[in-house]
Amino acid sequence: MSSPVPRETAIAVADVDHHYGAGEARKQALFGNRLDVRAGEIVIMTGPSGSGKTTLLTLIGTLRSVQAGSIRLFGTELAGLSPAEQVRMRRQIGFIFQAHNLLEALTARQNVKLALELSDTPPAEHDRRADAMLEAVGLGHRLHYKPRHLSVGQRQRVAIARALVNRPRIVLADEPTAALDQESGANVVALLRRLADDQGAAVMIVTHDNRILGVADRIVNMVDGRVVSDIRIRETMLICAILKQCDVFKEMSPSDLTDVAQKMAEERFPAGAAIIRQGESGEKFYVIAAGRAEVRRTAEGSAPAVAILGAGGFFGEVALLRDQPRNATVVALEPVVAYTLAKADFLGALRTHKSFEDQISAQLFHRG
Amino acid sequence: MRTPLAWYNSIEQPRRTAAAVGGMSFALLLIFMQAGFLGAARTNVAVIYLALDFDLVIHSRAYLTLPRSEPFDRLRLNQAAVVPGVARVTRFLTDSFGWRNAASGDSAGGFMLAVPADAPVFLDPEINRQLAAVRPTLTALVDRKSRPGYGPWRVGDKAVLNGQPTLIAGSYELGMGLLTEGSVIVSDETYERLQGPWHGRIANLGLVKVAPGADVAAVADALRAKLPQDVVVATRADIIRREQNYFINVKPVGIMFQVGMVVAFAAGAAILYQILASEMNNRLGEFATLKALGYPASAIYGIGIQQGLIYALLAYGPALLLAAGFYRVARELSGFPLHLDLGRAGFVLGLALVMCAIAAVLSLWKIRRADPASLF
Known part of the structure; x- marks a missing residue:
């Protein structure tokens, strides 16, 4: 499992409302939605039809104008863009539609070139780039086929090649695997994963296809025009793996662990920063997802390092359990990504666990 | 867009394209024929003036x-003859007459043209040469292009003109086309015999030739100053234009062809619109996709316009070839002066392009409905 690397925010949705129709027929489709997607993240959106996920996708894709609220793509505000600016914005986005939407009169290569012709790629490169992209989706032998001579799965892969050929930093996909068999679907998903990992693309996929949930960093569920849950799957699994090592949590059931993990927030610390200080009151529990930190305990004027914590390390629970000030200082030795759990959530989680008292004593005994 | 998408779209559906091109070709051919007839009528109505040698009338x-x-x-005419700059004034008489073929009994109508037998005012030297032959009264030259209603006749035969036996002293080739069935040329003396003695005091036209080097417009002004208000002086170009205007724009002859042209034009535009609109309609999803890819609306309208142009140009070629063929056939069958000149070829091409523009503008409305947001 790859460790999280700091990435900029690719898609920032804030307070977005959307209405369809006018007058009596006016109907609200989105209600004050917030959603942030980082570069390199794959977000799967689920929800019943009519839940507003498609509307949100078309707003992010600048296929509709933002009515209320703010959507930023890599810092560029979409609200208030002129139609011409919207058109330019779309060139930065790769769209994969449920229906493949290829141009019937053009061959696979020509379809992919249509997208290339909008980029700065020198025309002499177009054929080579288009062919390489089609090769990447396994269609190197179908360059000169028109859509009607391709299978449904092949057409969808041509559409994906067209969406990805300009290496977009944002990919919006609507049921990209619905028409594909298991293997083609897995290939497409692997392709999207590679685009996210290697090029830091933010990928949003609307899907009902359970087979591809595993690729997602997050799963966002929408109901009735609202984001009702935003589960950071990969992050949660990462946190659970660390919590499993921690004595306080090791007896917990997977579902309780997941609940705890989802309450944890990501925090980042530059090298040299003090994460907690000895003597302060303890408010949070920390697990380290990436980077190394040093534990120092001040005694009689000197502060010797007593331990080095790496990825998977945790600290801060003692002060919470004993309701005492911090008994040590923890300093980041290199940039550290940590997940933190607030005191109330920490204690609440332990309290729901039946061997709570035993846990506390065991923990306190070990740490002395 | 470097990919010639309009072209690929046009050849992707050969049957649809063939229907569009065939329909438009037919409309363009109709326009060619109507324009040809109109042009021929234009020449035809001024045929008598075009055969005469004069500067002012x-x-x-x-x-x-x-x-x-x-x-x-x-x-x-006597008053005009003494105006400075006038080289020659010729009295010209014309009226309709009744023809009867003395041998076969066929009868028909026609125009009788009369000039003094010693005045070579025709452009055709063949006619001028033969004018001497009609010096004797009751002799006439007969138009070889007169309709079959004139019956079989030969030079030397007698024909009955306005009830009086007249010797056919010669023949010429003029052709009255739509105007009437035929024509004869007689001397002014014969004319007075055949049409009535009171014609001796009148003229229908005075054909003026100005002196070499004289300014036609100045001579026209001098004539206007000299002559009373009961007559008008016109240049050769003016009188021909007036004659054409009368037949083309006032009389139903020209209007008929013009209406025919407008109908053919409208039919062509309607056919092109139908095909183009259904083409655009079928491709709305594709156009929406292009918008989603980041193509501006102008690029997409461009595809529609190009496709209209492709249809129009593909239709023009066959129409041009067919028109050339039909002109030839019509010319040989009716003797009507149908000719395919560059001007008319260009005129019809222009109409084809206008047709394409109208159809494109109407059908492009559909492209506005191509909504990329509907693709998700």
């Missing part, structure tokens, strides 16, 4: 058109 103020030219006092 004097006609009655009440003149409407040559076949219905009110006569005026021939004294005006």
Whole structure:
């Protein structure tokens, strides 16, 4: 499992409302939605039809104008863009539609070139780039086929090649695997994963296809025009793996662990920063997802390092359990990504666990 | 967009394209035929003027058109002859007459043209040469392009003109086309015998030739200053234009062809619109996809316009070839002066492009409905 690397925010949705129709027929489709997607993240959106996920996708894709609220793509505000600016914005986005939407009169290569012709790629490169992209989706032998001579799965892969050929930093996909068999679907998903990992693309996929949930960093569920849950799957699994090592949590059931993990927030610390200080009151529990930190305990004027914590390390629970000030200082030795759990959530989680008292004593005994 | 998408779209559906091109070709061919007839009529109605050699013409103020030219006092011609710059004034008489073939009994109508037998005012030297032959009274030259209604006749035969036996002293080739069935040329003396003695005092036209080096417009002004208000002086170009205007724009002959052209044009535009609109309609999803890819609306309208142009140009070629063929056939069958000149070829091409523009503008409305947001 790859460790999280700091990435900029690719898609920032804030307070977005959307209405369809006018007058009596006016109907609200989105209600004050917030959603942030980082570069390199794959977000799967689920929800019943009519839940507003498609509307949100078309707003992010600048296929509709933002009515209320703010959507930023890599810092560029979409609200208030002129139609011409919207058109330019779309060139930065790769769209994969449920229906493949290829141009019937053009061959696979020509379809992919249509997208290339909008980029700065020198025309002499177009054929080579288009062919390489089609090769990447396994269609190197179908360059000169028109859509009607391709299978449904092949057409969808041509559409994906067209969406990805300009290496977009944002990919919006609507049921990209619905028409594909298991293997083609897995290939497409692997392709999207590679685009996210290697090029830091933010990928949003609307899907009902359970087979591809595993690729997602997050799963966002929408109901009735609202984001009702935003589960950071990969992050949660990462946190659970660390919590499993921690004595306080090791007896917990997977579902309780997941609940705890989802309450944890990501925090980042530059090298040299003090994460907690000895003597302060303890408010949070920390697990380290990436980077190394040093534990120092001040005694009689000197502060010797007593331990080095790496990825998977945790600290801060003692002060919470004993309701005492911090008994040590923890300093980041290199940039550290940590997940933190607030005191109330920490204690609440332990309290729901039946061997709570035993846990506390065991923990306190070990740490002395 | 470097990919010639409009072209690929056009050849992707050969049957649809063939229907569009065939329909438009037919409409363009109709336009070619109507324009050809109109052009021929234009030449035809001025055929008599076009056969005469003159710089200026004097006609009655009440003149409407040559076949219905009110006569005026021939004294005006004497007054005109002394105006400086005038080299020659020729009295010209014309009226309809009744023809009867003495041998076969066929009878028909036609125009009788009369000039003094010693005045070579025709452009065709063949006619001028034969004028001497009609010096004797009751002799005439007969138009070889007269309709079959004139019956079989030969030079030396007798024909009955307005009830009087007349010797056919020669023949010429003029052709009255749509105007009437045929024509004869006689001397002014014969004319007075056949049409009535009172014609001795009148003229229908005075054909003026100006002296070499004289300014035609200045001579026209001098004539206008000299002559009373009952006659009008017109240049050769003016009188021909007036004659054409009368037939093309006032009489139903020209209007008929013009309406025919407008109908063919509208039909062509409608066919093109139908095909183009259904093409655009079928491709709305594709156009929406292009918008989603980041193509501006103008690029997508461009595809529609190009496709209209492709249809129009593909239709023009066959129409041009067919028109050339049909012109030839019509010319040989009717003797009507149908010719395919560059001007008319260009005119019809222009109409084809206008047709394409109209159809494109109408059908492009559909492209506005291509909504990329509907693709998700």
